[in-house]
Amino acid sequence: MKADALHAILSEHAKVDTNQLDMLYAQLPEDATVAQYRALIIKSGLLKYNDIMTLFITKGLVPKGQNFVDRIATEREKTRSQTPLKHDPKLAGDDLTVNLEVDITNGKLPIEIPTPNSSDLHFNSSDEKQAVLLALDMAKHGDPAEAEVILLETIESFENSLAAMQCLCWLYLATGHADLILGWARRNLDKNQSDTLTLELLSIAEQILGKHLLATARYQRLLQKDKVKSSWYFMLARAQEESQCTQEAIENYKIYLAIGKDPKQRDYAQSRLEELSRK
Incomplete structure (x- = not known):
């Protein structure tokens, strides 16, 4: 995401001098990212990481994600020619965490989980891309349950989006739910046998299980x-x-x-x- 999104949220909701925020924002290069702006703010001592991300998620990502889900639901109401798939979210609770490593060596050596790279994901539409990348952002920044809902909505709304299924498999593995990967991964591989990321995630999940x-x-x-x-x-x-x-x-x-x-x-x-x- 671009730095301007974070700047708008902090300018409105952060309890700091907005002039100082503006000065920091002005130092950024054109098309700077959220991460670059966040690092600059933390270095300045104006805000701490947790304060920034709490506002970014609660005031930015969550409402944006809900707006997207609501818009998709509205579109689905208009086109009832196809019966929608039944959503069945599995992730719940405030103690959910996303881990970038997993144990397959009986506690002796953590193994890095392969993470979806936005440049490698294939999208058929800009809305599909927006939804999947939003879900990845939300998962990485502390809201995996909401990310799951958006990915499930995307799979339904964009003809079984392969990118969304890849990310869903990653999300389940990263939150410690290896068993939830199996059906989605096989479904994805049935549609795209050359899908390396899903095959690797499935392999790791089967080892864990x-x-x-x-x-x-x-x-x-x-x-x-x-x-x-x-x-x-x-x-x-x-x-x-x-x-x-x-x-x-x-x-x-x-x-x-x-x-x-x-x-x-x-x-x-x-x-x-x-x-x-x-x-």
Whole structure:
């Protein structure tokens, strides 16, 4: 989002000298982002991070998201030729948090969750793009439950939006609901078999849920892609180890150690390789 959106909200609602806000805003380059403006305000000492984001979410993202949901609902009332899908939000409560890492190594090494990149998502309309990017913003800035509702509305309203389903899978994994991914991911992959992000999220979810043989097959499929992440060899080895495919796990830990660069993953892979080789 652009910095002007945050500036408008803070100018109206923040209990600070608006002249100081204007001076900081004037220092920004053209087309500056919310993050750039936020960093400048925090550095100046005018407001703290939590104060900025609380106002940004409650006065900006939430009303904007509700307006979008209301507009979609109005449009759906006008076109009743298709029966709308039944929404069934799963996320609720004030204690929801979005985590960028997940544990598949029994507490020994957190694994980074692949996050949707707005430049890689495919959209068929500007409204669809607006809705999905708004939901991502809301999830990352502390309102995952509202983000879920917007993504579900988008899936219904934009002919089963693949981008919205990708983001929904990410949201469920990032909030600790790996089981909720399974149906959406399979549905998305049925429509787009080349969807790397969804396949990777599904693989991680299956590992968390103890479905290691399924995860093994998914990672083997990922490793057939033109562009391969070295971490997939690590994840595959881990799934094979949990599936009691010891020799295969050894081979893939070796491949990871030959090409992987993450120091923590390398240390973990080396320790597991040594342990498995003694068996």
